[in-house]
Amino acid sequence: MTSNSKNRQIQHLTSEVVYRTRLQAICNRINSASDLDEILIDLKDDITSLFAADRVTLYIVNAENRELVSRFKSANDIEEIHLPLSAKSIAGWCALKNRLVNVRNAYDIAELAAIDPALRFDERWDMQTGFTTRQVLAHPIVFKNYLLGVIQLMNRKAGSAFVEIDERSLKEVSDILGIALYTQKRLTKRYATGKFNLLLQNHRLAQNELEKAIIQARQKNVAIESILISDLKIAKKDVLASLSQFYDVETVEFTQNIPIPGELLAGLKVPFLRNHFWVPLREEDNRIVIAVDNPHDQQRIGEMRALFPGKKFKFCVALKQDILEIIKFFSQDEKQMADIEEILSVMRKESNEIEEAENEVREEDNAVVKLVNKIILDACARGASDIHIEPFPGKENTRVRIRIDGDCTLYQTIPFNYRSAVVSRIKIMSDLDITERRKPQDGKIKFEKFGGKNIELRVATLPTQGGMEDVVMRILDGNEPLPLDQMGFSESNCKNFLEAISNPYGIIFVCGPTGSGKTTTLHSALKHLNTTKTKIWTAEDPVEITQKGLRQVQVHPKIGLDFAAAMRSFLRADPDVIMVGEMRDRETTSIGIQASLTGHLVLSTLHTNSAPESITRLLDLGMDPFNFSDAILCILAQRLVRTLCKNCRQSYHLSLEEYTSLAREYGLDYFNDRVNIPFKDDLMLNKPVGCDDCNRNGYRGRMALHELLMGTDEIKLLIQNTAKIDEIRTRAIKDGMTTLKQDGIEKIFNGHLDLLQVRKVCIR
Template sequence: MNQPEQIHEIGPMPTSAEMRALPRIGRILIEDGAITLDQLHVALRRQTASSERLLLGELLLNMKLVDTTTMLKAVARSLEIHFIADPSEGADAAVMKLLPEAMRREHRIVPLRLEQDTLVVATADPQNDHVRELAQRECGKRVRFVASPGDSLDAMLSNVVTEGAVQEKAQEIVNEMLDESRGGNYTLQEKQIDEMMGGSDSDDMGPVVKLVNFAICSAVEEGASDIHIEPDDGKMRVRFRIDGVLSNRMSPPWRMNAAISSRIKIMAHMDISERRIPQDGEISVRVNGRPIDLRVSTLPGKFGEKIVMRIVDSSGAQLGLEKLGFRSTMLDKFQKVIEQPYGIILVTGPTGSGKSTTLYSVLNNFDRTTINVSTVEDPVESNIEGVHQAQINPKAGFTFASALRSLLRQDPDVIMVGEIRDSETAQIAVQAALTGHVVLSTLHTNDAPSAITRLGNLGVENFLIAASLRGVLAQRLVRRICSSCAVARALDESQKTAMGIYAYQPGTPMKGVGCRKCRETGLKGRLGLYELMVPDEKMNDLLCGTCDPALIRNLLREQGFESLWDDGMQKVLTGMTTPEEVHDACRH
């Protein structure tokens, strides 16, 4: 029986003469330290003995001596071309159209940029001269390959369409609507719309259905939080709110407003004939297999009904606290607060500051198999496994206060109240916290210390606040610097002075120069700014006395309390966000 050839992991460096005798790709891999001479000799013997005529690179991959990225780098060196790990960086979306989409997908190639009369194209197979010749004939220009990993190319090829492509596709659908309307009034009744759309699963959907579906899918894929459909004087616009900023995406003709409005009302189970009063509804859809809920609100106006659809993605409720942008010291401190056996924990901030996401992340932090976790919300924003979630219905008399009373008879361990809005709810929440329950809720205050004043204004006695309050987390959301186009940023002395930058740990501020991934904004995604107030014995003494807000703030400063601004500046100096974002967030 033949013994398998042993592949040695180490060996002496080959001599110059030995190196010159080796295949170029093997020589490069040895120079890079990817393989040894012994390993290459084994591969060459197998190549000679094989009847399959495998290329040396394929054989080394099959033997698992190198990975695909290492091999591609070596191939790029052998061809004397560039290797680009992330081809999306610096890619020019405008040149993408120089090669047809079918060709790009079939041959796994991505046009990146034009350099004079040469089209630079990323490929995972840079040795394929046939594909390069096809591309040259198609675009009428010289094509130069650069090597990029296949998964990076796949991500670009399947990536969300750009803003221009969204508008282009929307315009195609609008043109179809115009053709079908034949210049007439496009105000349709429910029966006509049903006939036109043919059901959401039909392959022959009408253009109104296509436009609405396209708007929803595009918004979800782009990570939008809201869709705004706004009629104006003789025109319409569709805007997406992405990372807190509204931007225009589509401009259907104004006369399409009634048809689009009726389609959305049908989906949201609203009365399509009622245009005089506001309506609310919900839509549940699946986008690329993801369950998405949309909360729909209509508002009559001078030029027609404005519609806003809030996108609720259940995956947001599954975020852990570590994904929200806490610095490690702040996260450790907050973890200790939520591990308290009883008491009330408040999250404060203006609307849209991420309070609900933080509360859901806290709920996910609990072991829900051994304790009873219940919520009272308005509305239930995301489903959480193992949590009983109740939605209030004020019209039926089911308010936060009445729901909380009933919930206390359900043997709860942890209670989340969506918002403390009135005195009755505040009183019950504090009593629940004092009787052995962990109570989580939100308040609308600008900072953490103001939560104490707000509870007092709601009629909660100072000594009860001192006995029940375990912590207050105030927060804001700011946009992140895009990691794909981030570069170091120099700050002048006036900026450093204005920021008070010398009071913080030194670091390197960054900025995004703009790329395709961030739609040339330099910013992509959001993170939280936080300040955490944890009452101690000294503060409780103040609470039981005069409860003067100024004295509380002075005490916090003496104790080294880190404000929202402080947290923001630390994140500027670690390259996570910009001074402008922090300034705008902390003005509120």
């Protein structure tokens, strides 16, 4: 062999190797393509360049219609070519006969006839696009005797015919495509469209819309779900329902109510979670609940296994966006997350050493100090009224719940081995005996002392089952009380209450259960009276609201300074107005009534349910009916009720049935006179919906319901006669008192409330 021919042979071999490598690369990419569109669009250039062809078209068989379909991207749309499985086109014939076709000139009738007399070239696409088809090489795509499609190359660049090596290579590509399309088809059934099957079934989404969305999502590099929601305006809940059905797991959305799972976040990095789109939510029945956008993703499940060795998981499917929001919420901002991460990782490190070294907590234990401070600050930021620290025996983690607008919600969990450290820290902050763990204790935290905001907390500890110790902290915010006209009084109640508190002497009671806002109302009244001309003494336990100008005394029963003692001292201290936190015993109450009869305005609260009931309760306590009837100005019963979220409440047409039932609850006799809203077809009320502002529960904030019983002459007479509670109530309503429920129903008609919430707080 000459060296020349050897060189040629080497050259030939080299280019053969390069060619084989490129062909192999294409086959590999087909194999690893994650969806059909990737094969259709991404590989186009590679294939045309390998075969030195102008165009490549991939047709997929649509067995139902016995046709070939090819999708291609035009300027701004995805278009489709449809060809019947017949001899009327080259690709159609190739599919029909399951045979390779190689023609030099598609317009050469004789050349086509030599292959099959029936074979035609379909000129429509050339005519539409201005392209002139010459050489065509088409190969059927078959897998296990299933015809899946046709791959067709057009116009060899040099103008020469496709050669044998092209035929062999195209067969190889077709074989790989066969496998890929076959698995793809199976997967498409299970995955790509499967995820959205429910939407397709319910006609929320059409197949072609979904296909467009898939391509758009790939182009914009966003999740298909977000295209469905933002561009196709499909409701998020419908998308989630479809995902839930497909993955057969529950769904989760971001809300501000999601408790922060402190012990699960320890050691996890925010950027990692963000990049991998999963986040642990809580531990439930020994399984870690995880929000993830694809609960079938084995790779990420592997990550979770590595990070939580030996744990079982329960997955919830969530949209990527929600997962990011949850991560953001858990981490507050970067810096804070760094804090909590640091706090918890220090805890985790130390926990091995400490394990259950119950009493040993050092005040300088930085992580615990930070954690307690963070709990208090977070609770304040979320507008909570109380913080509950609830440890459990054994290895169960400590629960921290906070009360917002009257309801408790889980705020966070703390690793179990830190339960006593946290409780001890709070006891140190509130000057309690940290060695006494069997008896309840109360104290107070002045948060300012610990480098925090100007917040005060009243602290109560209680021994609980299993040798544990619970802590409950009431947040006493130093906020200004609301002016009376912002307290949600109805017009007539506001006028009457102002009139009552404008008296120079007499006694006024605000009544209701704990947490009904009695103290707030009293302070609003005091704010109205608080001028330089007037001397106001208050005795409170605790002092929850402070006002400049008031002289406020914290009672201290342990040293003998109880409400009665404070009252007696006030009487020697030249008062105009006296406010007493609570009157629950005979002594305090009778001093109060005496004081009000000797020229002082006295305000206090009672733990009674209704205004008429308060009268009988006071008489039962042994009050002199004549003194009491002289003293009484008014009794205000109050409840706090959750208001509809102003952002999302929705008005709706009130049905006649609902109108009648509301009128009946109000009392038909009074409804027409006092409410005076006749039924009309366009009468609208509001109902809850739920949005981000209100944590999706439809209610946000609270307002007061009032029942104001005025000390009219008729009422005074009934008191003197120690009348029955029903008599007093009937009389009071006749005199114009609206009951708590009536006030609630009026506020329903004003659009602030719904009946559900009103019923929750008042029986009558």
